[in-house]
Amino acid sequence: MDTGYSKWRKLDNAALAFPLVTGKNDTRVFRFYCQLKEEVNGEILQAALDQTMEKYPLFQAVLRKGLFWFYLEHRDIRAVVKPETEPPCSRLYIPDKKSLLFQVSYDKNRINFEVFHALTDGTGAMHFLQELVQDYLILAHPQADLPQIEHAEEITHGDKEEDSFSQYYSSDIPKDKEKKKAAVKLKGEKLVHSDMHVTEVALSVKDIHRKARSYGVSITVLLTAMMLCSIREEIPKNQQKRPVALMIPVNLRNYFPSQSMTNFFGWIEVGYTFSDETTFEDVLLSVKKQFEEELVKEKIAMHMSGYVRIEKNPFVRAVPLEIKKYFLMIGANLGSRSITAVYSNIGIIRLPEEYKEYIQHFGIFASTNSLQMCSCSYGDEMVLGFTSKIPDNSIQRNFQRMLGEENVSHRELKNEFPGYGEKHRLEKKENQKVIQTFSFLCLAIAVICGMINFMMAGVLNWFWFAGAGCACAWLVVMVAYYKRRNILKNEMWQLLLISAIAILWDRFTGWKGWSVDFVIPFGILAVQFSVPVIAKINRLEREEYLFYLVQAGIAGLIPMILVWTGIVQFAVPSVICAGISFLTLAALFIFCKKDTMREFHKKLRM
Incomplete structure (x- = not known):
């Protein structure tokens, strides 16, 4: 297997x-599936997936957060086939959870x-599924002597993970100054994901x-027009003057010579403002x-x-991700104002x-989050x-009625997804109940203390x-719960939180200095000593803990600054903390310089 691909990529x-x-x-997850004429064997499918992954190592990646952007990092995590148990398109990316961004299941x-969707687009997923189905059927039917899919030319791992947006970007191309009209929005209370x-x-x-x-x-134009008309029938009267608009993703590989298996798509927006006289031909x-x-x-x-x-704008690049994310989310919401639904x-799909x-x-x-239609075809079946x-599913019914009126033979597929049902909702409610119960207990204890204080002393x-x-x-436990998937990140958050809480308690109880003299230096030392222990117990790769150790080392120099400014009165803990922290940083840059600098490059890439 060629391992010439990068260990991480933006x-x-x-x-x-x-x-x-x-x-x-x-969840921004999409499902591509193959319906066979025979029952799927899970063991054979696992063997086929192992084979397919050798050709697609770029999919063996987890999503990590840097200071300015997210990035993908290679991980030696085996992709495991599972029987289908979750609702379709369930969440795959969970912040701080080091898991692959795809799942192969069967039913x-x-x-x-x-x-x-951050891992690949529909074209990349199609190639992967084609390869997986081919490998599965060859293993399941060795006597059939099935041929391999023919590729026009051998694609290298570098070609597959190329960032084609940067490759074909030109600053000389003029800006698009066209303003989009606000489109019809499908109103009403939305279903939760498990009921989609x-x-x-x-x-x-x-x-x-x-x-x-x-x-x-x-065919795409015909189906787009039918979708617009199907939505038009459900437009409320107060939106009649707005256009019904579809976002249509466009495969940019049809316009630029790219073999990338990452995302390389754009989109166009196609809409129509209906009137009472509008015909389907119009x-x-x-x-x-x-x-x-x-x-x-x-265009x-x-x-x-x-x-x-926008991505290459120096100002945008220099803004930290924690701030930038709010502007990106606002931009995404504003961009969606001109879209009613999506058709992809x-x-x-071609196989021998x-x-x-x-x-x-x-x-x-x-x-x-609202309504989307996707389509693909194999043989004579789309x-x-x-x-x-x-x-309600009125728009889907309108669409099927129009197919009948246009004499296009069709049938609705009977789908039974094992992930649907009460069990999934009950498990979700149980998790919420624990948090709700703890929150109520904290509030109840505070209220009871207030009642006792007032009844005994007449004042609070x-x-x-x-x-x-x-x-x-409550705050410490909530942070611990929501950051529970990454113990090291949890430790850094707890260090910051407990230090702030200690300083506030010290300040409002008549400043004695115990927060800066003891809590902060000993807290930092506790984190520093625990990082290698946690890494050893959890068998973390160096990339997973190195940057947290650097953060703890840098934090350990702060007590010495407080000593120099005269804030710290009892300096011994701070001196010990600063000395150990300096030696920790020195060791990292002397003995692990290459890996440490690589981590800085990944985390600080602008």
Whole structure:
């Protein structure tokens, strides 16, 4: 296996905002699956996945946070096949959890490949799934002598992980000054992720192609127009003057010679402002014209350079991520104002003819915060995957009715996802109940202390200390809980929090200096000594603990500064802390200079 790929790489431009906008109800995960004509064998699928991973080592990465940007880092974590138990498109990226950003699962005849969008796009996922299905069927049917997928040329690992946005960016391309109109928004209370509607419709490629040709348009244009009209029927009266607009992702590999398996997509926005006189043909002609105007290389390059120009802006690069994330989230929300829903067409999936004996169809759908339709085709079967957080499925029904009116044969696929059901919701409620109970207990103790204090003394005096103690305990436990997935990061947060709490207690109880004389230096030393112990017990790789050790070492020099400024009165703990911290930093830069500098480069990359 070629290991010439980098140990870490920056996120490509299209993926920069995904870690910030993902959450429990919008996971930014999409599922690409293959429905076989036979039941899937989990052991054979695991062997096939092991083979596939040798060709896609760039997928063996975890998402980590630097000071200015997120980045992907290679990890020797084995990708493990699992029976499907979670709801479709469940969360894969969880902050501070060192886990791969994709999951292969199976249920009955179906092989699922789910991936967090920051890792790859639909094209990259399609190539991975094709390879996985090929490897599985070759292993499952050794007597069939199935052929390998033919690749035009051998793609190196460097080609697969190329950041094509930076490769083809040009600062000379003019800015896009077109202003987008606010589009219709699908209103109403949204479903939680575990209740997301998934509707799949299979239709004949021959039928839909014949219908598209009769109108003189492509299949994508026809389906886009049908989606716009299906949404139009559900527009409330107070939004009739706004356009219905779809975001259509565009594979930039069709315009620039890239073989990257990372994200390399842009998008266009196609919309229509309806009136009472609007006909389907009117919408079709408008959509066709918009596609022709938008899908030209010059305009695609202008949009792409606009995205990259923001990333390369010196001011944006210099702003720390913890501040920058709020502006990126605001930008993402403002950008979504001109979009009603999303339609993503992955296109045709091709495998050698011999595989048709074993494959029923392929399908794709994605998590959404509102409404999304995805499509792909294999052989003569195109599958449309609708996902929706809207309680009713009127738009999906409208779309199927229109297919019938256009004489396109279709059927709704019967999906049974094992992850749906009461069990998942009960487990989620149990976790919430623990936090709620602890929060209530802290509040109750504070209130009871106040009641006792007032009944005994007629005033509230020592209650304020008891209340502050409960608040501090609640804060420390909450931080420990929410940072529980990364013990070392948890330690740094607790050090900062406890130091601040100690200084405040010292200040409001008549300054004695115990917080700076003892708590801060001994706290820093405790963290420094615990880092290598935790790393040893948890068998952490050097990259996982080195930067935290550097942070603790730098923090250990602060007590000496406090000594020089005269704030510290009893200097012995501070001198010991500063001396050990200096030696720790010196050892890191003398004995581990290369790894330490690499960590600084990753974390501080602007």
